[in-house]
Amino acid sequence: MTKIYHNPRCSKSRQALALLEEKNENIEIIEYLKSSPTKAELTELVAMLGISPLDLIRKGEAIYKEEYKGKDLNDEAWIDAMVAHPILIERPVVVKNGKAAIGRPIEKVIDIL
Known part of the structure; x- marks a missing residue:
């Protein structure tokens, strides 16, 4: 199963979804603005990506500009910010077989398929 954290209004996210469909992937689409990931899910996602939570913002x-810009928050606080405001999560994020990639550029998604 390949998961995509998807925002249908985002062209990059639509591009990644089209790529997954083209590759005949078995896809679980998570519209994260409608169903926000939990703190545990985001923590796991950040670990799979191998980045800091701030890099996913x-x-x-x-x-971000109104409430977070210039603040020196710890990793847990950044995760909490994304749970509270899922619009802050970079998109799209694709997960397959314990690996994850942010689809910017789209070639990063191809690397984990």
Whole structure:
């Protein structure tokens, strides 16, 4: 099963989903703005990506600029911020066989398939 943390309004996310469909992947689509990942799920996702939680934050979002920009938060606090405001989560994120990739650029997704 291949999971995609998906936002249908995002062109990169739609591109990644189309790639998965083209590759005939068995896909679980998680529209994370409708069903926010839990703290445990985000912690696991960050670990699979091999990045810090801050690296998964979309810094161009208004909520980031208004509430978080310039703050020196620990990893747990950044995870909490993404749980509270899932719009902050970078997209798309694809997970397969214990590996994860942010689909920017899309070639990163191909690497884990």
